[in-house]
Amino acid sequence: MKKVALSDIAEECKVSKTLVSMVLNGRGDAYGISKETQMRVFQAAEKFNYKPNQIARGLRLGKSNTIGLIVSDISNPFYAKIARGVEDYASKSGYNLIICSSDENVEKEIALLRMLKERQVDGLLISTTFSSSKEIMSLMRESLPFVLIDRFFPHTETNYVIIDNYKGGFTATEHLIKMGHTRIAHMTITPNHLTSLKERKRGYIDALKKHDIRINKKFICQIPYGDIKKNVYRELRSLLASPNNVQAIFIANNNITTAFLECVNEMKLRIPHEIALVSFDDIALFKVFYPQITAVAQPIDDICKNSVKALLDEIKNKGTESPKVKIVLEPELIIRESCGYMYRKG
Amino acid sequence: MKKVALSDIAEECKVSKTLVSMVLNGRGDAYGISKETQMRVFQAAEKFNYKPNQIARGLRLGKSNTIGLIVSDISNPFYAKIARGVEDYASKSGYNLIICSSDENVEKEIALLRMLKERQVDGLLISTTFSSSKEIMSLMRESLPFVLIDRFFPHTETNYVIIDNYKGGFTATEHLIKMGHTRIAHMTITPNHLTSLKERKRGYIDALKKHDIRINKKFICQIPYGDIKKNVYRELRSLLASPNNVQAIFIANNNITTAFLECVNEMKLRIPHEIALVSFDDIALFKVFYPQITAVAQPIDDICKNSVKALLDEIKNKGTESPKVKIVLEPELIIRESCGYMYRKG
DNA sequence: TGCAAGTTTTTAATGAATTTATAAATATAC
């Protein structure tokens, strides 16, 4: 079965392609096409099972109705949820999603950006791995609409939808302190230039300071993105051993926490008795683990809803100078059982 | 900054668009374009930061270099991993991915199929939710290349890459039997027409038969896709209560197992002492849970590698009648700690 | 000088849909 084009319908009805296009786009009345002709066109379209070629349409209209989503790894449960939310909101407005994983690799992200531009995406949602806004600024110069999600550049004028990572880190750490812990470690992940991670760490440090707990550099571990399990194992051993004697830990990333819990399991450590834990990102695993893991949850649905809306608005108003959308959402500390039970806070 | 087209470069160099196209596609020498002219074109392209419009290219070539992936839910960790693998293999060949979630909803899948065809995807990877091959056959009639993954229609001539679900179900159940359990339940999910689930159940039943264990209909539970948690809770209570007194369970789907483990956690049940468990799909959670969950792992990388290869081959040989690719991969039982320790099998 | 052969470049068509400008047909007014 060969492809059916506008011209086939036109031929069948013995009218012009123009007319068919107008009718099928619901502008038959506006252009004053007679009811009878419209009916014929609709029937022929039905008969041939006509489906407009969106590529040709896109070319003519200068619009692909596609948006690109760049994340570090779509198989990370956090980003998988983000992708799902974005897919749902975007499809409501007739947009499709091309999802790409950058693996926290700058070169790869540059290549992805280039490729998505070539594909004429109408806009981009980016959880960027860049350390400077240089490459992102070049998008602005090309006036390609985009919204940064999850990570942003504080001193650069862009749209972004993020969460208050500082507050997340602060609240998480303070919760551990309130549970009576003072020897509190922090595990984070590379690349370490990411604002989100820096802010979480700053929150951790400020919470300790507020409660007059000395900052111990040995308590802050950087786990490399490419080799998580082995390094978490090693760091954990070292943190627990004398003279560190760490009692609690705030982990800034769900990948690390997953590896951490695997270690805890293998080492038969008891949470929270031997080590208490708060993690960033609330993934399904945390509710299932015994004991259930206290976590800083990101409002995923709000992130998706707001970022898609901001992007589609920007696409719609392309050309006009509208102020940038800057949304900072609130994380929520979900208190479960991994920090101890001394005194809980509502 | 306005978009740069081929014609802009042509104008700048005072040559035709044709020449520019030939040079930029690396066929300058083949067409005998002088080195000097080629150089000028390259420089102009560089200067203007020219990026070919893939939509125009796609229109001319009748090819979008895009493939569609339809799964029930991209935020399910199994499909998220599949998506990641497919993304990687497809991008190696210059293809992009449009990922769509069908929510196990037939109407939605039909709409997605329609939309992807309109977008002129070159091919499709489908984990279909259809109960009959009717809609899928219509794809064949339109000669749109596709490969079914994870689920297929046994009596329909299509490409597919699946795993031996019967064997998975059989092995899992037999393992429970070997661990000394006889009162073994099975939990599966709707829609219940899916071949993958039917095969897993058949494996369960045959394993019981082989070991002369009576099949108890009450031990087989169907959990509805839309309301998992509540139903798992109820069914589990009932299975454990007298007169059922179930000792072990084989769960056919990771979503259910996740909900199941949540219940186990809340009800403070001990695995495997009070209930032993084997699950399908090996997700990160299972290694982290205490005790670690024995699971039937699907060879995700092989599924992705084979299905993408089959699809790209079919796209390449479009028109020619090549035999369908039918690949059945082996699942692997990963024995951990959730079934008991009586006697382990290598 | 003239023609064939080879080298280099261009014209025009193509793909499918949309937009603009224009034309034809019909209706109404005077």
Next chain:
DNA sequence: GTATATTTATAAATTCATTAAAAACTTGCA
């Protein structure tokens, strides 16, 4: 019955890159 409006329809241009066919220009050699 002619002029003006209104209704209905179409041709041609546009989007951009690619390709087949054709043309323009060199060079060699008789």
